[in-house]
Amino acid sequence: MPVGGVKKKPGVGDAGQLPLGVTQNGICIPYRHRSLGGGRSGGDSRSKAPDRNSSSDVVPISAFRRGILAAMITDIHGRTFRNLRISLTAACNYACTYCVPNGKKLVPAESELSADHIVRAVSLLMAVGGVEKVRVTGGEPLLSPKVDAVLPALMRLPLQDVGLTTNGQFLLRKADMLIGSGIRRINVSLDTLDPRAFREIARSGDLATVLAGIDRMAAAGVQIRINMVPMRSANLDQVLPMLEYCLDRGFELRFIELMKMGHLRAGNQFNRDFLGMDELLETIGSRYEYARTDAPFDSTSVRFEIPGRGVFGIIANESEPFCASCTRLRLSSDGRLFGCLSSLRSHDIRPLLALPDGEAEAALVAVLGNALADKQPVRFQGEVTVMKFIGG
Numbered sequence: 001m002p003v004g005g006v007k008k009k010p011g012v013g014d015a016g017q018l019p020l021g022v023t024q025n026g027i028c029i030p031y032r033h034r035s036l037g038g039g040r041s042g043g044d045s046r047s048k049a050p051d052r053n054s055s056s057d058v059v060p061i062s063a064f065r066r067g068i069l070a071a072m073i074t075d076i077h078g079r080t081f082r083n084l085r086i087s088l089t090a091a092c093n094y095a096c097t098y099c100v101p102n103g104k105k106l107v108p109a110e111s112e113l114s115a116d117h118i119v120r121a122v123s124l125l126m127a128v129g130g131v132e133k134v135r136v137t138g139g140e141p142l143l144s145p146k147v148d149a150v151l152p153a154l155m156r157l158p159l160q161d162v163g164l165t166t167n168g169q170f171l172l173r174k175a176d177m178l179i180g181s182g183i184r185r186i187n188v189s190l191d192t193l194d195p196r197a198f199r200e201i202a203r204s205g206d207l208a209t210v211l212a213g214i215d216r217m218a219a220a221g222v223q224i225r226i227n228m229v230p231m232r233s234a235n236l237d238q239v240l241p242m243l244e245y246c247l248d249r250g251f252e253l254r255f256i257e258l259m260k261m262g263h264l265r266a267g268n269q270f271n272r273d274f275l276g277m278d279e280l281l282e283t284i285g286s287r288y289e290y291a292r293t294d295a296p297f298d299s300t301s302v303r304f305e306i307p308g309r310g311v312f313g314i315i316a317n318e319s320e321p322f323c324a325s326c327t328r329l330r331l332s333s334d335g336r337l338f339g340c341l342s343s344l345r346s347h348d349i350r351p352l353l354a355l356p357d358g359e360a361e362a363a364l365v366a367v368l369g370n371a372l373a374d375k376q377p378v379r380f381q382g383e384v385t386v387m388k389f390i391g392g
């Protein structure tokens, strides 16, 4: 069986055989990505670039089977997995002060998943785990050559949404691929509009290049969200300029409350720099009138509207924890699933990816049940791992 796709199934109409994409135990596996190598799919008409909005080529799991799977992978809080974050590589071209302690840039994990394996993992997680939305992240996803194969392949799967989280440094360089893939949403992590503060926080990169990349994507009609980690000692003075920059361009700014990940868990830097939702709102309220607005059930951000101007959000890990409604699952660049950002427990799915479909599906149900049990009941506790390893 080729990696990166799902074992070839007998076609519809083959007497006495299963319809396309349906395994012997009735689970549907999207079959498009048997392989990412365009030429290798040869004359198979099913490998044509599909309409993302159409799932007619994916035979649905039977309602009965779906019900059983849903019950098996749902916890007592009603949480299940809907959103998958994929760390394409652990490597990053930045060394942000809140992400790595010593300014040393992170390098790829010892053995990272291939593009084919990533797409196969997503196909299985869609079929077995009910994953509907995928975000490609890292490390820095645009640093990895795999992104050129993975992103367009994910765009062809019948997912509800495919997004990308990037520091933006390579947006210009990757513009043609990104626009060509049809991606609709990109989150850019940007903590300041001040070039000096930028270099102090990211310890690398060039602000003007990031801003030009954002403009290029926005001009192509890609929806931009900006993620900013507000920190008392580093960029408190940037809260209002960043908000104005985003409102002017129709971007949603999301403030991510500093999280006690990695070296921040020790406390000193965290306590010095943490800026909570109340203080942020006070700062914003000094210039703008805002009102809280609706956010989807499993949204991580609390959203606010500034009438006539736009919206902004706060990912209030500390001030308003959202663990109870979290539907996120993370796949690390070396093939481990994490059910919770606040847990060191991981579940290696690399061996599973080499199994025939039926066995892979059965094994994945058990793995997902365990990953779900790793979720915190109420609030983020902090963890020694850093986001770059497991996909921020």
Ligand code: SAM
Pocket (backbone or CB within 6 Å): 092, 098, 099, 137, 138, 139, 140, 141, 165, 166, 167, 187, 188, 189, 227, 228, 229, 256, 257, 258, 259, 260, 261, 264, 387, 388, 391, 392
């Ligand atoms: N390199 C990409 C980027 O910069 O967007 C993706 C990976 S980065 C780890 C994803 C997000 O995690 C970024 O928005 C970053 O600001 C955030 N992040 C990392 N460590 C954090 C921490 N300790 N607290 C809050 N946010 C953090």
